[in-house]
Amino acid sequence: MSIEEKSAPAPRKRAVFARVSTLTAAGCLTFCLACALAPASASAHGISGRASLPVPAWLFAWAASIVLVISFALLSTMWSRPRLQDEHQRRLCAWPGWLSIPAGVVGLALFALVVYAGYEGVPYYTANFDPTFIYVIFWVGIPVSSLLLGNWFSAFSPWRAFAHGLRWLAARLHVRWRAPLAYPTWLGRWPVVAGLIAFGWLELIYHDHDNPTLLASLSLAYFALMLAGMALFGIEAWSEHGDAFGGYFALLSRLSSLAVRERALWLRRPLSGVPSLSQEPGTVALVLVIIGITTFDGASNGVVWNTLQPHVQSFFSGLGLSDPAPDELADSLGLLFAIAVVVCFYRIGIVGMRTVSGRFDTSELSRIFAHTLVPIGFAYVLAHYFSLLIWQGQAIAYLASDPLGHGTDYFGTAGWHVNYTFIGSTGIWYVQVLALVTGHVSGLALAHDRALATYRSTQDAVRSQYWMLVVMVGFTSLGLWLLSAVNT
């Protein structure tokens, strides 16, 4: 008896279950249609007015869904064997080892500037170097540039460079240091997950997140934490697993056709760096948290959360908490809820795939297909932060000349301003749609490739990908809804 047969319920139970689920589904569908067609829903499509789109914004979601369905059909018929499971890479060029020294020095100098500007600069986020550098250049700019250049951050990482410097110094002094502990396997990528949630909370929820002094203090604390981790578990082991930002940038850089390793630049087939992502504990959580944080960022500007948040906030106020704790607690709940929604989306796809074949259980399947969410995570980041990067990113030109806000002009750019006419709202919307669609088609391609390598029969592979199609279309539609809410 096969696993499927074992898990099939009794006929009577099945019939009742089928009737109940069909009725629920029908009710749900009716509700969906009613809500979608209700006049009140039209008020949520304010993006049309701002971005002057030729059609309602929700039609973009439908068009994107059609693109994904067509991609799914083309992939199924024209992509008949796994092509991305090996990296197929070749070395382009190599560089001498000493080049890591100036790279590390640059990273350390920038870190020192962040700390100095945080303590000595003016306490206004518009005039101080820190908020723009940390929230725009570091948090958004590095992931985007990693897509083009590979994981270049590892060479510039200040804490890693400092640890290497300390090790070199210790060797010169004939002090031999060996990490006393082996990195625990069960911990996997969980420190990266925790670090990203903490940073997301700081950026999106904490009331004083723009305070340069606080940012400098937190940077120093993170630096010390990284040094402690590297001292305990070794530089490379901790950089790979314990460094939240290093792990995050390394994950997204897998999408790049360029790879930086062994002091050389490698060229690989597009997307072929993603399937080799190891299935360590916390990997699924990591990609889901990346999407979840961005989802909350979008939802926190939308009508649903802005209507619900005051109610949640008043609940916490009723418990006797003083400001700003109720507001932060309500938003923290929202962040957790957004992550939970993203987890549910993925879970639906995985549970659906589980019904196709009994060979794998759901936890296995969620690990096997976790890497397919990496391009979606990147697409979410790019789409949601594109306007921030394009507009606020320009501010770094004048902030570099006057990092403390004291009126200096080191590079002659202190008088520059942000040019908001560089790209309009409509242009940004099209870039966002393109980023989301491209990211999800890439995810679909990765899932299809993995399905071909995983399932024995073509039918199972195709059926499993129907469920991944639901996940991809769901994430695309969710992303576009959130973006339209942000622009409303």
Place this chain on the structure above:
Amino acid sequence: MTRRLALPRGPLLLACAAVVLTALATAPTHNALAGFGGALAYLLPPLLLALALALRRYPGERALLALIGRSAHRRTHAALEATTSRSRPRALVARGGCLIASSLAVRPPPARVAVFLS
């Protein structure tokens, strides 16, 4: 052999429950309901697809599998064709320049070589 699949309705029920609960939670606030309706306008395509899959309908699956089978057959056929055409002798008798050379030669080349040259 027809395979019996487990009922894939669990995910659907989960999704439906989430949708209905969120709707009920947001119902008291008109704006949230309006926003929720807006969200549904966006999320209708994946919901419809999930509904179809949960009811064990894989839209277009038969056509897709037929296309996959046809393209696989075409690929196999082409590969077979290429293999057989490589292994089969292209001519059994000398032709063209080789025929003239064979005729004029006092001692013609061996048969295998003649075939190879043609």
